[in-house]
Amino acid sequence: MGQFGTPAKPRVGNEGSAAAAIGKLSASLNLAPAVLERGSKQYRRLCLHCHGLGGEGAGATSGWLNPLPRDFRQGEFKFISTAEHKLETGNQPLKARPRRVDILRTLHQGLDGTSMPSFALLAEEDIQALASYTLHLSIRGEVEYWALYYALRQDAETIKAIEKDPKKEAQARTARFLAGALEWEDPEADVEDFVAKTKDKLLTAGMEKLLDRLLREYAAADNNPIQPMADPYGDAPTTSQSLANGLKIFQVQCVNCHAGYGRQSALRFDNWGGVVRPANLTTPVYKGGRRPVDLYYRIFRGIPPCGMPKANLQDGDPARQAWDLVRFLLAIPYPETLPPEIRQQIHGGAKQ
Amino acid sequence: MLLDKGPSAAFEATEPAVLHFNWSASEHWIPLALTAVAFFTWLLATRSNKYWAALIGLNAATLAGYTAWCACNQLWLPETANDLGAEVDGLFNLVLFLTSIFYFITQAVLIYTMVQKPPANGRAKPVHGNHTLEIAWMLVPAFFLAVIAIAQLPTWAKMKGQTSDSSIPVGYDPATDSSDLLVTVTGKQWEWRMRYADPAKAKPTNPLLWASTPAADDVHVVNELHAWQGAKVRLMLRTTDVIHSFFMPQFRFKQDMLPGKTIPALLRTDKTNINSDGTERCWEIACAELCGGNHYRMRGKVVVHATREDFMRWLSETKTKQTARKDSLAAATKPSDTPAGKE
Ligand SMILES: [Cu+2]
Numbered sequence: 001m002g003q004f005g006t007p008a009k010p011r012v013g014n015e016g017s018a019a020a021a022i023g024k025l026s027a028s029l030n031l032a033p034a035v036l037e038r039g040s041k042q043y044r045r046l047c048l049h050c051h052g053l054g055g056e057g058a059g060a061t062s063g064w065l066n067p068l069p070r071d072f073r074q075g076e077f078k079f080i081s082t083a084e085h086k087l088e089t090g091n092q093p094l095k096a097r098p099r100r101v102d103i104l105r106t107l108h109q110g111l112d113g114t115s116m117p118s119f120a121l122l123a124e125e126d127i128q129a130l131a132s133y134t135l136h137l138s139i140r141g142e143v144e145y146w147a148l149y150y151a152l153r154q155d156a157e158t159i160k161a162i163e164k165d166p167k168k169e170a171q172a173r174t175a176r177f178l179a180g181a182l183e184w185e186d187p188e189a190d191v192e193d194f195v196a197k198t199k200d201k202l203l204t205a206g207m208e209k210l211l212d213r214l215l216r217e218y219a220a221a222d223n224n225p226i227q228p229m230a231d232p233y234g235d236a237p238t239t240s241q242s243l244a245n246g247l248k249i250f251q252v253q254c255v256n257c258h259a260g261y262g263r264q265s266a267l268r269f270d271n272w273g274g275v276v277r278p279a280n281l282t283t284p285v286y287k288g289g290r291r292p293v294d295l296y297y298r299i300f301r302g303i304p305p306c307g308m309p310k311a312n313l314q315d316g317d318p319a320r321q322a323w324d325l326v327r328f329l330l331a332i333p334y335p336e337t338l339p340p341e342i343r344q345q346i347h348g349g350a351k352q
Numbered sequence: 353m354l355l356d357k358g359p360s361a362a363f364e365a366t367e368p369a370v371l372h373f374n375w376s377a378s379e380h381w382i383p384l385a386l387t388a389v390a391f392f393t394w395l396l397a398t399r400s401n402k403y404w405a406a407l408i409g410l411n412a413a414t415l416a417g418y419t420a421w422c423a424c425n426q427l428w429l430p431e432t433a434n435d436l437g438a439e440v441d442g443l444f445n446l447v448l449f450l451t452s453i454f455y456f457i458t459q460a461v462l463i464y465t466m467v468q469k470p471p472a473n474g475r476a477k478p479v480h481g482n483h484t485l486e487i488a489w490m491l492v493p494a495f496f497l498a499v500i501a502i503a504q505l506p507t508w509a510k511m512k513g514q515t516s517d518s519s520i521p522v523g524y525d526p527a528t529d530s531s532d533l534l535v536t537v538t539g540k541q542w543e544w545r546m547r548y549a550d551p552a553k554a555k556p557t558n559p560l561l562w563a564s565t566p567a568a569d570d571v572h573v574v575n576e577l578h579a580w581q582g583a584k585v586r587l588m589l590r591t592t593d594v595i596h597s598f599f600m601p602q603f604r605f606k607q608d609m610l611p612g613k614t615i616p617a618l619l620r621t622d623k624t625n626i627n628s629d630g631t632e633r634c635w636e637i638a639c640a641e642l643c644g645g646n647h648y649r650m651r652g653k654v655v656v657h658a659t660r661e662d663f664m665r666w667l668s669e670t671k672t673k674q675t676a677r678k679d680s681l682a683a684a685t686k687p688s689d690t691p692a693g694k695e
Contacts, residue, residue, distance in 0.1 A: 049645060061645035081679065101679070110543055110574060117543035117649055118574040231677050284566050291676045323677075334568040 003211060004140040007044065007053060010036040012136055013211065022208070025215040029222075030100070030132050039133030042126050046119065055137030057272070065115045068274050072134060073141020075214065076271055076305040077102060079111075079288035081297040085224040087216060094213075096304035097221035103131040105289060113285040139214045147207050228296050229319035238327040240339040246328020247342055249321055253311045261332055261346055271305040278308070282346070284333040295326045405466040412459045416452075433602040433635060433656065434622040439507045440604035446503060450496055511605075513618075524616040526558045531586035531618065533579055536563045539589070539596030539609045542646040544637060546573045548667060563588035563614045571671050575652035577637060580663035583656075585619040597641035600654055606640055624658045 005011040011033040013022030026032070044053070050069040052059040057071035070077070077098040086092060107127050110118035119127060233242065250258075259265055262280035270276045279287070288294050288303075299322060302310040313321045331337050335347045397403040422428045432438045471477070479485055534549040534556065548571040549556055556562035577600075579585045589598055591609040599606045602625075607617050625633040632655065639650035657663040 046649070064645065112545070115541055115646075117646070121575060121651065121653060225679070228678055290572060291674060293676050293679050296677070331568065333566065337568045 003143070003207065004136070005033070005036075007040050008037075009033070010040045010133065010136055012036070012139060012215070022212055022215065025212070025219060029135060029215060029218055030128065031136055035129050035132045036136050038126065039129035039131075039136070042122070042130050043133045043137075047130070050115070055134070055141055067114055067276065068272075069115070071141075071272050072137040073145060074272060074305075075138045075142040077138075078270075078303045078305055079106065079294075079298075080221075080301060080304070081226050082221040082301065083224045083226045084301075085220060087220050093217045093220065095217075096301070097217050099222050099225060100131055100135070101225075103134050104128070107131060109289060111287045112290070113287050135218060139211065139218070142214060143207050143211050146210055226297055226300055228293055228300075229322060231292075231323045232317075232320050233323060233327075238331060238337075240342075242324050243328050243331055243339060243342055245321070245324035246326075246331075247345075249311075249313070249325045250328060253313075253325070257308070268307060270307070276306050281329055281332045292323075292326050292330060295329050296322060299325060401466045405463045408459060408466075409463055412456060416456075430601050431633070431635075432604065432623075433600070433625070433654070434620045436507065436510055436620060437602065437604040439510075443500075443504050443507060447500060450500070524560070526560050529555075529559050529586060531559075531584045533583050533585045534559050534562065534588070535577065535579075535585060536566075536588040536590060536614075537577070537598055537609075539591040539593075539598065539639065539643075539650070541593050541644050542639075542649040544575050544577075544598070544650065544652045546575075546577055547571070548573065548578075550667065550671075552664065559586060559588065560614055560616070563590060569671075571667055571674060573670060575637070577652065577654045578657065578663060578666055579619070579621045579654075580657045580660045581621055581624040583621050583660070583663075585621060587617045587619055589615040589617060594643050595641050596639050596643050596650065599638045599640035600635065601638070602635040602654070608641060621656045624656045625654070626656070626658050626662075 003011075003013055012026040012031045013019055043051075047059075049059045049061045050065065051057055051072065052062070052069075055072035057069045059069065062069045074095075075097070076095050080096060080098040080102045082097060082099050082102075104127065106116065107130055108118060108120045110116050119130070122130075233239075257265060257268075257278040258281055259278075261282050262278060263282060265278035265280065267275050267277050279285075284290065286294065288298055298308070299311045299313075302308040311322075311325065313325075332346060335343050338346065393403075393407055397407050419428075429441060429444070432441060533551050536547040538545045538547070547566060549559075549562065549567065550569055550571065553569065556567065587598070589607055589609045590613070591611055594611065596609045597606060598609060600619075603619060605617075605619060607615060609615065625635045627633060635654040635656070637652035637654060639647055641647075643650070655666075657666065
């Protein structure tokens with residue numbers, strides 16, 4: 001059915017004039033039907049009850065979780081290691097896309113401090129297939145979202161008619177919409193069929209174009225990793241000077257949101273409409289991973305869907321500044337590793 | 353296969369590792385047939401006490417036979433990972449033996465009363481108020497319960513006590529902690545977060561305090577408990593949310609984790625689960641306390657390395673990964689060379 005198949009037989013592309021090109025693209029992203037089918041099976045077994053059948057983040061158990069499970073359909077991910085880049089066409093990507101390894105890291109390690117557990121004990125093929133299926137749901141969700149958006153927007157005339165005679169037109173429109181929606185409820189059909197049946201063919205072509213673009217964006221993200229600058233201190237242990245430098249950068253770059261080193265962070269909204277809180281950096285819990293390189297990624301890419309900006313370390317020696325900041329962040333939770341004056345500032349008198 | 357032993361080598365979280373029923377599609381007739389048989393025997397049995405008696409006898413015999421068959425085919429209990437586990441099994445067998453005797457005695461009495469002729473006057477002989485009988489059925493079970501209670505004392509002391517060699521329970525004293533390895537296990541909905549103190553470094557002065565305040569060079573691992581053969585492992589059990597129960601069937605170890613508490617436990621690793629050919633026998637960790645929607649997801653594995661050196665190698669590799677300043681995962685998992693892509 002359509003471009004994306006069904007949960008039992010998922011796929012990306014395969015229909016329409018650009019099928020060959022899209023097929024090639026999706027294969028390069030490891031989105032071949034056999035992989036997706038395996039991923040879908042595991043997804044429905046292990047992920048569905050939180051993330052929902054369509055990846056909408058509203059599965060049966062989702063209501064009890066904080067933070068809420070991710071809604072994949074927006075095509076956005078929090079913990080990414082993608083460098084800012086342009087597409088071949090010169091356009092900016094529509095959203096900050098994750099690299100495949102970012103999804104794999106989350107599957108392997110889970111998200112510490114949330115309800116997303118680690119799946120590291122699954123067979124590696126299953127983890128790979130789950131990563132592919134997550135991409136599938138993201139791409140599918142985004143294409144369908146825009147298709148619906150345009151399908152409903154095309155109804156501008158109806159809206160005008162409603163404004164003229166609200167009661168009569170609203171009834172007629174509801175009847176028309178229900179007629180379409182009933183067909184859509186058919187499990188064998190999907191949004192695309194709904195759109196194709198109720199609206200014009202232009203939309204289907206537009207969806208194909210969008211699908212092509214999204215696939216290119218994910219492929220481009222894979223090819224544009226952040227290349228961490230070499231740590232000028234190498235493997236040497238962190239010095240007091242480095243920590244003092246890190247503290248100084250923190251006070252300029254981070255403290256506005258991570259108030260009180262994150263103890264007093266103010267709540268804010270993310271792009272999904274959820275409430276998030278800038279991390280409390282005095283506890284060694286790192287959702288996006290505890291490796292120094294993970295913190296480096298957060299600093300240099302931020303967390304786009306949550307409005308965490310990337311740090312702006314342009315003056316002087318950016319590599320030194322970056323690693324001073326990383327080393328400082330990694331030391332904050334451990335008072336015994338901090339020099340007395342910094343410890344006093346962050347932890348008061350506490351030594352452990 | 354109706355009865356299937358779990359995988360022995362690779363750990364596959366997709367399948368339960370312990371004994372499990374695995375109904376294949378063609379075997380769905382089994383529960384249906386059993387239900388039908390049960391229904392018709394019930395119909396038959398309601399016609400006469402003699403049928404009932406025969407049925408009860410048949411039931412007892414089947415149960416005994418099936419138990420024996422399972423025990424002979426190693427389908428009964430999983431492998432034991434340490435001497436303490438073997439002691440627990442010994443206690444289990446003792447209790448099973450004692451209760452079986454009384455099971456068969458009571459079944460025999462039941463059958464006897466059902467098949468004997470009714471008295472000539474048609475009235476049963478009441479035993480209500482018979483002091484001799486009442487004293488007997490208080491004293492006999494009391495005696496056997498006392499036997500069990502005394503027999504289990506040393507094992508219980510070793511299991512719950514905080515030193516491995518005392519047969520009297522000893523409370524935990526951080527000052528005299530003589531363990532070789534410190535691990536904090538934090539249950540959380542829905543996984544186990546393990547934190548290792550590097551055994552090559554000086555032991556934290558107060559392990560209890562260390563359990564709640566991580567040190568900078570701790571090693572963090574998810575769902576994997578590693579140790580080496582012959583180690584005394586001090587587990588500090590904690591939870592960040594609700595009650596979980598840390599269960600390692602091969603060690604016969606089960607301990608609840610309570611919110612707000614750090615519960616010390618001692619684990620002895622007398623055996624390794626690394627075979628001589630390098631493969632690993634699956635020793636499972638599971639949550640034994642229903643803790644929420646994804647309770648079933650709380651599974652992990654125990655790896656007991658053959659030597660301390662092997663363990664230290666694993667620990668330093670894990671630590672290297674944890675302190676990576678470059679992304680090694682990125683290079684290793686390009687989509688083009690993943691096995692799933694070749695399907
Ligand atoms: Cu649990």
